[in-house]
Amino acid sequence: MAESAPRQGILTVSIKDKGALYAAYMPFVINGGLFIPTNRDYDMGQEVFLLLNLMEETERLPIVGKIIWKTPPRSGSYRTSGIGVQFSDQDGGVARNKIETYLAGVLASDRSTHTM
Secondary structure, eight states, rough: EEEEHHHHHHTEEEEHHHHHHHHOTTSSSTEEEEEEEESSSTTOEEEEEEEEEEETTOEEEEEEEEEEEETTTOOSSSSSOOEEEOOOOOTTHHHHHHHHHHHHTTTTTOOSSOOO
């Protein structure tokens, strides 16, 4: 997974394989969400705009969200540092549905993820 942030509130995220998508997706969050590895500092509740590129798709999904999870750098845990972004309902569930279609059959897995 690659993350870049030309400005603090805009994130461009590329997820190229199903394993990385599974590790990043947060199905337990209302409207869905993604964990994005980063060392940048964000505030809880901060609004962000994601441009999400999934797998080999040429089109990026625009997603409005807010920060609901933080794993700070050097937190002493074995977890990857980063942020959890909850999707807003502005896209009518398009991003969540697309992600869950890619993850069909593995969402019920007990493999660990970046968050749980």
